Amino acid sequence: MTGRAALRGLFGTLAAVAAAEVTVRAAGGFSGDLPAPTQVLAAAGEQLADGEFTDAVGATLRVWAYGMLIAVGVAVPAGFLLSSIRALGTACQAIVEFLRPIPSVALIPLALLVFPAPDRMKTSLVVYASVWPILLNTLYALRQVDRVQLDTLKVFGFGAAARAWFVSLPSSVPFILTGVRVSASVALIVAISTELLAVGDTGIGTYLAQTQSAGGQTDQMLAGALWAGVIGLLINGALTTAERRAARWWPVSGKEGVA
Amino acid sequence: MLTIDALTHSYPGGHTAVDDLSLAVEAGELVTVVGPSGCGKSTLLRCIAGLQRPTGGRVLLNGDEIRDVPDSLAMVFQSYGRSLLPWLSVRDNVALVLRHRYGSRRERRAAALEALAEVGLADAAAKHPGQLSGGMQQRVAIARALAYGPKLLLMDEPFGSVDAQTREDLEDLLLALRARTPVTVVLVTHDIDESVYLGDRVVVLTGAPGRVLAELPVGLPADRDQIKTRQDPEFVRLRAEVGRLVREK
Numbered sequence: 001m002t003g004r005a006a007l008r009g010l011f012g013t014l015a016a017v018a019a020a021e022v023t024v025r026a027a028g029g030f031s032g033d034l035p036a037p038t039q040v041l042a043a044a045g046e047q048l049a050d051g052e053f054t055d056a057v058g059a060t061l062r063v064w065a066y067g068m069l070i071a072v073g074v075a076v077p078a079g080f081l082l083s084s085i086r087a088l089g090t091a092c093q094a095i096v097e098f099l100r101p102i103p104s105v106a107l108i109p110l111a112l113l114v115f116p117a118p119d120r121m122k123t124s125l126v127v128y129a130s131v132w133p134i135l136l137n138t139l140y141a142l143r144q145v146d147r148v149q150l151d152t153l154k155v156f157g158f159g160a161a162a163r164a165w166f167v168s169l170p171s172s173v174p175f176i177l178t179g180v181r182v183s184a185s186v187a188l189i190v191a192i193s194t195e196l197l198a199v200g201d202t203g204i205g206t207y208l209a210q211t212q213s214a215g216g217q218t219d220q221m222l223a224g225a226l227w228a229g230v231i232g233l234l235i236n237g238a239l240t241t242a243e244r245r246a247a248r249w250w251p252v253s254g255k256e257g258v259a
Numbered sequence: 260m261l262t263i264d265a266l267t268h269s270y271p272g273g274h275t276a277v278d279d280l281s282l283a284v285e286a287g288e289l290v291t292v293v294g295p296s297g298c299g300k301s302t303l304l305r306c307i308a309g310l311q312r313p314t315g316g317r318v319l320l321n322g323d324e325i326r327d328v329p330d331s332l333a334m335v336f337q338s339y340g341r342s343l344l345p346w347l348s349v350r351d352n353v354a355l356v357l358r359h360r361y362g363s364r365r366e367r368r369a370a371a372l373e374a375l376a377e378v379g380l381a382d383a384a385a386k387h388p389g390q391l392s393g394g395m396q397q398r399v400a401i402a403r404a405l406a407y408g409p410k411l412l413l414m415d416e417p418f419g420s421v422d423a424q425t426r427e428d429l430e431d432l433l434l435a436l437r438a439r440t441p442v443t444v445v446l447v448t449h450d451i452d453e454s455v456y457l458g459d460r461v462v463v464l465t466g467a468p469g470r471v472l473a474e475l476p477v478g479l480p481a482d483r484d485q486i487k488t489r490q491d492p493e494f495v496r497l498r499a500e501v502g503r504l505v506r507e508k
Contacts, residue, residue, distance in 0.1 A: 151310055
């Protein structure tokens with residue numbers, strides 16, 4: 001983004017916030033006691049010092065992180081298994097295509113039955129939602145592995161497992177990272193929606209539900225949502241950077257690379 | 260050392276790449292294999308390397324039939340850009356294949372640096388393949404193959420995708436390395452001049468399906484020179500002879 005574009009973006013944002021501020025104040029907060037943007041920002045600032053809120057953020061992020069770790073740990077080896085044993089891959093294709101479109105939130109009732117502990121319940125749904133993008137990207141990546149690289153290592157006496165470790169896995173890294181980035185956003189959405197829909201003891205979603213039902217805390221409610229957005233943005237930014245760096249230092253194949 | 264006995268390979272779908280091809284290579288020899296494109300040269304090398312099981316005939320290395328990739332064999336592929344691993348440094352590309360040769364990483368890296376110095380790339384060890392020119396990448400591939408310490412080195416059109424000057428440099432590099440190392444080389448090329456310039460013996464294959472049309476011993480002194488050798492009457496005679504054979508159907 002050029003400096004001028006960034007400046008314009010900033011102006012646009014400020015203009016939108018100012019318009020919202022004027023509208024909300026002029027209408028007296030509408031019927032639902034809607035806070036003005038400045039009030040939301042002030043509440044967001046206060047939340048940084050609010051132990052209850054920071055604990056809630058920590059709880060959601062913990063569920064998110066564990067869920068992502070488990071999803072990577074499941075999806076990447078599963079991708080290798082399904083693509084190295086062709087019969088298994090074909091046999092599993094139908095079931096994968098059937099399970100993948102099921103929205104995670106539709107599985108909340110099932111997860112509540114299977115996992116009584118709220119953290120495990122939430123983590124299980126995060127894992128469910130995150131597995132698919134990573135699995136599909138891994139499978140795609142493994143179809144792109146360069147035959148010549150595999151043949152080269154074979155000639156130098158590397159067995160199938162060693163070739164998977166030294167060629168297939170590293171050459172899949174950029175694709176797997178793309179899957180992880182897609183999953184990371186989905187995982188955050190699933191974690192917060194699960195907290196909202198199945199009220200647990202803590203978490204950003206739980207905090208939002210409580211501030212909404214308690215009444216008179218709409219500024220905190222919206223500030224919580226604002227923080228959720230900021231967290232999503234930060235996660236996505238970090239993973240996009242990682243991906244871009246991997247693409248630069250990890251030219252998948254061919255002659256181009258860092259020059 | 261290497262005996263190819265009535266080798267036949269047909270791909271699924273019916274295309275026969277190599278048909279009843281027999282050839283013997285002595286230890287220490289540099290045999291060049293030349294033929295029109297599509298005559299099964301690459302298939303021949305893949306069968307020798309154990310990358311492909313022939314549908315008929317046998318390949319024997321020191322009397323043993325090749326069923327899997329032999330330990331004493333290395334290969335240089337034409338597409339160097341795809342044969343080197345782009346995410347590893349040049350040094351680590353060489354060191355990687357020495358895993359079964361040396362126990363410690365330090366020994367592997369030292370051996371890799373030594374091999375890179377042999378091909379004049381000591382300074383490039385820390386770079387990644389993508390940072391090097393095509394000719395330099397192919398030097399890395401040659402260093403990697405020789406560091407592996409093979410008895411038999413297979414080269415599949417190794418200098419086919421570099422410019423003319425680089426190609427001559429690489430040809431001379433190969434001859435120099437070979438003079439220092441007791442290695443048997445089978446080099447496939449579609450370049451008639453190159454087959455004569457490099458070879459102790461030129462094997463001419465027929466068009467598809469490939470079989471041996473002629474074997475011509477090269478009566479040139481071992482010490483070859485890009486200018487003088489190419490003016491040698493023997494070189495001129497052989498080049499014309501091979502050219503005539505390649506065009507023959």
